[in-house]
Amino acid sequence: MGSRALLMLTNFKFKSSFASSSSKPFYLVKSSPTIRKLSTKTRSSLQPPDVRRLAETARISLAPNEVEEFAPKIRQVIDWFGQLQAVDLDSVEPAFRADTEGDNLREDVPETFENKEALIASVPSYKEPYIKVPKVLNKE
Amino acid sequence: MASTLFRTIQIHPFLLYPTAICRRRNGVLYCTMKSTQTQTATQEKQQPPKVKVSQHTQSKTPDKITRDYEAIIGIETHVQLSTLTKAFCSCPYNYGSQPNTSICPICMGLPGALPVLNSKVIEFAVKLGLALNCKLSLNSKFDRKQYFYPDLPKGYQISQFDIPIATGGYIDLDLPLEFGGGHRKFGITRVHMEEDAGKLLHSGNGDYSQVDLNRAGVPLLEIVSEPDMRTGIEAAEYAAELQRVVRYLGVSNGNMQEGSLRCDVNVSIRPVGQSEFGTKVEIKNLNSFSSINRAIDFEISRQALLHSQGHDDQIVQETRLWEEGAQKTVTMRKKEGLADYRYFPEPDLPEVILTQEYVDGIRNSLPELPEMKRRRYEKMGLSMQDVLFLANDVNVAEYFDATISRGADIKLAANWIMGDIAAYMKNEKLSINEIKLMPEELVELIASIKGGTISGKIGKEILFELLAKGGTVKGLIEEKDLVQIVDPVEIGKMVDKVLSENPKQLEQYRGGKTKLQGFFAGQVMKISKGKANPVLLNKILLEKLNAKS
Numbered sequence: 001m002g003s004r005a006l007l008m009l010t011n012f013k014f015k016s017s018f019a020s021s022s023s024k025p026f027y028l029v030k031s032s033p034t035i036r037k038l039s040t041k042t043r044s045s046l047q048p049p050d051v052r053r054l055a056e057t058a059r060i061s062l063a064p065n066e067v068e069e070f071a072p073k074i075r076q077v078i079d080w081f082g083q084l085q086a087v088d089l090d091s092v093e094p095a096f097r098a099d100t101e102g103d104n105l106r107e108d109v110p111e112t113f114e115n116k117e118a119l120i121a122s123v124p125s126y127k128e129p130y131i132k133v134p135k136v137l138n139k140e
Numbered sequence: 141m142a143s144t145l146f147r148t149i150q151i152h153p154f155l156l157y158p159t160a161i162c163r164r165r166n167g168v169l170y171c172t173m174k175s176t177q178t179q180t181a182t183q184e185k186q187q188p189p190k191v192k193v194s195q196h197t198q199s200k201t202p203d204k205i206t207r208d209y210e211a212i213i214g215i216e217t218h219v220q221l222s223t224l225t226k227a228f229c230s231c232p233y234n235y236g237s238q239p240n241t242s243i244c245p246i247c248m249g250l251p252g253a254l255p256v257l258n259s260k261v262i263e264f265a266v267k268l269g270l271a272l273n274c275k276l277s278l279n280s281k282f283d284r285k286q287y288f289y290p291d292l293p294k295g296y297q298i299s300q301f302d303i304p305i306a307t308g309g310y311i312d313l314d315l316p317l318e319f320g321g322g323h324r325k326f327g328i329t330r331v332h333m334e335e336d337a338g339k340l341l342h343s344g345n346g347d348y349s350q351v352d353l354n355r356a357g358v359p360l361l362e363i364v365s366e367p368d369m370r371t372g373i374e375a376a377e378y379a380a381e382l383q384r385v386v387r388y389l390g391v392s393n394g395n396m397q398e399g400s401l402r403c404d405v406n407v408s409i410r411p412v413g414q415s416e417f418g419t420k421v422e423i424k425n426l427n428s429f430s431s432i433n434r435a436i437d438f439e440i441s442r443q444a445l446l447h448s449q450g451h452d453d454q455i456v457q458e459t460r461l462w463e464e465g466a467q468k469t470v471t472m473r474k475k476e477g478l479a480d481y482r483y484f485p486e487p488d489l490p491e492v493i494l495t496q497e498y499v500d501g502i503r504n505s506l507p508e509l510p511e512m513k514r515r516r517y518e519k520m521g522l523s524m525q526d527v528l529f530l531a532n533d534v535n536v537a538e539y540f541d542a543t544i545s546r547g548a549d550i551k552l553a554a555n556w557i558m559g560d561i562a563a564y565m566k567n568e569k570l571s572i573n574e575i576k577l578m579p580e581e582l583v584e585l586i587a588s589i590k591g592g593t594i595s596g597k598i599g600k601e602i603l604f605e606l607l608a609k610g611g612t613v614k615g616l617i618e619e620k621d622l623v624q625i626v627d628p629v630e631i632g633k634m635v636d637k638v639l640s641e642n643p644k645q646l647e648q649y650r651g652g653k654t655k656l657q658g659f660f661a662g663q664v665m666k667i668s669k670g671k672a673n674p675v676l677l678n679k680i681l682l683e684k685l686n687a688k689s
Contacts, residue, residue: 057480059288096281096303101490108224108260110232113244120240122250129239130350133290135342 046082048075206444209409212417213375213436214367217382218360219392220336220400221264227335227359228255228298235398239339239352247357249293254488261359262305262492264391265333266502268361269306271385271509272328278494280305282333282486287479290351291338299362301483304332305492312511313381317525319373326378327366334360361391367406367417372436376429379403384510388534396428403432407439409447418443418452422459423469435462439469513537520544526554529562535572542579548586556582560600564607576610577603584613593617595624598670625671631664631680634672638663639684649685657681 051071055062062070113119125132226233229246245253269276283301309328315321338356342349363382369375383394383401394401403426408418423439426432439460446454460469508516513531522530530540536557543553561582565572585606589599594617602616617623625631638660639646649656657678664677 057482096279097485097491098487099490102493103259104256104490105259105262106230106256108258109230110225111230112242113231116241116243119243119245119248119250127350129241130341130352131240131290133340133349133351135346135349136290 046078046085049078202441202445205448206441208412209440209444209447210412211370211436211440212367212408212410212420213369213371214406215365215369215375215378215432216404216406217363217365217379218336218402219268219363219382219386219394221261221359221361222390222392222400223258223260223264223359225258225260226357227258227261227333228357229253231357233354233358235400237354239354242354243356247293248353249295249356255298255486257489257492258359261333262494263502264359264389265305265331265361266494266499267389267391267506268363268386269309269331270499270503270506271389272306272309272311272331272363274306274309274328274331276306276494276499277303278496278499279303280332280492282489282492283483284486285334285481285483287481289337289340290349291340291353291356293338293353293356297335297337298486298489299334300332304330305494306331311378311381311385313377314514314524314528315373315377316528319377321524324374324377326368326374329364329366331361331363334362336360372433372440375405375436376433379432380429381510384532384534388507388509390507396426405432405436407436407443409440409443411447418447419455419457421455421457421469423462424459424472425461425463427464431462431464434467435469438467442469507534510534520550522550522554526558529558530554533572539572539579543582546580546583548583549590552586552590553582556586556603560603561607564604575607577606578610581606581611581613588613588617592624592626592673594622595671595673597674598622598624601670621669622671624673625668626673626676628676628680631668631672631677632684634664634667635660635677635681635684637667646685657685660685 048071051074052062052067055067120126123131224232226247229244231242231244231247233242246255266276280300280303282298284296285299285301286296288295307330309331310325311328312323312325314323336355336358338351338353340349340351365378369378379396379401383396386392386394386401392400396402405423405426406420407423408420410416410418421439421443423435426435443452443455446452459472461472462469510531514527517527517530518524529536531537540553540557543557544550561572561575561577564570565575585599585603588594589596594602602613602620602622605611605616606613642660642663645656645659649660660681661674661678664672664681665674668677
């Protein structure tokens with residue numbers, strides 16, 4: 001699935017079951033954070049994304065001809081990143097994140113934002129005191 | 141999941157028809173009164189749905205069918221933290237504020253706004269993780285859970301996906317006595333930090349909905365249990381214990397009605413002896429512990445019935461809603477396909493790093509948790525019923541502890557708190573922190589009665605005044621001249637007086653109506669203004685009544 005391909009772009013790999021699970025109450029993260037044993041060695045080529053489905057889930061409207069046009073271009077970008085697959089990671093521990101800075105924390109002290117009127121004014125559809133939205137019954 | 145304990149406890153048939161016990165609401169008291177009338181009402185409501193029953197199953201009663209199956213129950217709980225500000229911005233959060241008044245560019249998800257983590261959220265997460273006996277991840281991170289919905293301003297929820305802050309814990313609890321009692325230990329798979337969405341209200345005339353973003357960005361802790369529960373009551377008690385723990389820790393007020401404690405339940409069944417799990421059904425819209433209990437029991441019997449009729453393919457993986465009015469679960473509109481949240485690490489937030497010193501500091505500052513309190517109270521010799529009552533509310537437990545630490549008799553202190561004091565609190569709708577009777581005075585009251593200074597009856601009378609107005613026991617005894625009369629000579633005089641004033645009754649007594657002793661005793665009590673020691677009074681009275689004959 002296209003989403004899985006995008007996930008490959010980050011610097012750690014998911015076990016395939018994670019990527020497609022939604023609400024996941026019963027799985028157990030078996031690996032410890034420091035050394036994660038990754039079973040899948042995806043040296044093989046990355047899967048091409050399902051661009052139409054990807055656009056749907058991202059709520060980006062693409063006409064059918066645009067889907068056809070973009071699919072190979074997106075594929076090219078992914079393959080260009082795919083060069084990273086050539087690196088030997090056997091002796092490298094996966095990092096959680098790309099950066100190395102530590103926490104940036106804030107104290108639990110309330111502060112009201114001064115210009116709330118401007119925030120409300122910028123809402124396109126406001127029916128005091130609520131934000132008016134179309135009726136959507138299903139979560140995605 | 142394979143690491144969980146597989147209990148082969150079968151469902152007791154009586155649990156299929158749960159009694160409508162007056163469950164603990166979010167208040168202080170634990171009301172253990174049973175109403176048999178409501179019991180039968182619930183039983184009637186719990187009749188199996190009208191389905192065309194085949195010849196085979198017609199002979200089997202609903203509880204017999206359920207006995208062939210084992211239910212596997214897991215619970216996902218969201219706890220709203222009682223921090224002063226939201227998770228990623230400094231907006232205050234107050235339940236019940238005017239809509240859209242606690243907002244800023246960050247929690248509204250406006251372009252360019254960046255989240256900054258509230259340090260209290262980490263502290264509360266570590267507290268809860270430790271209280272649930274979890275292993276803490278010294279390094280964890282946040283992820284984006286992406287989906288579109290009107291109450292989700294950013295189009296994603298900042299959560300923790302594959303590296304939660306705490307994993308692999310357990311919780312101990314004791315089942316209430318009216319459900320058979322017993323100790324249970326349920327596994328906790330994980331605890332992670334995330335933010336809440338806003339509130340979505342559907343208007344009456346169907347074409348639009350309304351959003352209030354006051355709640356958007358409020359910190360939550362999601363607790364996922366192992367699928368260890370087997371009955372509705374175990375699940376309900378698990379939720380109740382989580383409420384107790386978060387209240388004891390002070391991380392949340394754990395109010396199901398206010399939405400600061402939300403539970404979603406997953407139920408599946410499998411024939412006894414089978415190792416594969418059955419199809420899992422999620423149940424939402426549970427607003428109280430008793431709904432959790434009843435919804436699960438309903439769902440178990442619904443699935444068991446279908447299964448026993450060979451229609452187990454009709455049990456599909458879906459989300460159902462519990463309808464409180466109809467007392468049944470119903471299908472939500474079916475979704476097309478599984479949701480794809482496209483998780484990836486939140487780039488705007490750094491790693492969450494905990495040091496061992498930080499964790500140890502918090503561990504050392506943890507209060508005595510409900511489980512530890514219950515075991516300590518048990519060791520003191522209190523009955524299970526007393527233990528469960530006293531440890532249920534952290535404030536009651538503290539009051540009790542304050543009383544016995546000052547030397548009061550344990551059993552007597554427990555009786556006063558659970559009896560007269562609890563009744564007063566219930567009538568006046570007060571919490572134990574609001575009554576005017578201080579623990580020190582309760583100690584004094586108990587000692588005064590035990591030492592014979594005042595009678596038990598007088599004690600009960602002044603209790604009421606102490607609860608309502610405060611004051612000291614010694615002061616009241618002096619002011620109202622309540623010291624018990626234990627001088628036999630003085631009592632003797634009063635008895636003589638009563639006997640001489642009631643010659644008719646005295647003759648009747650001597651003629652055989654021995655029940656009149658009570659009448660005489662009452663009269664003596666009256667002239668002594670209730671101060672005569674009852675035991676001594678009756679002894680002297682009996683002597684005098686029988687002497688003259």
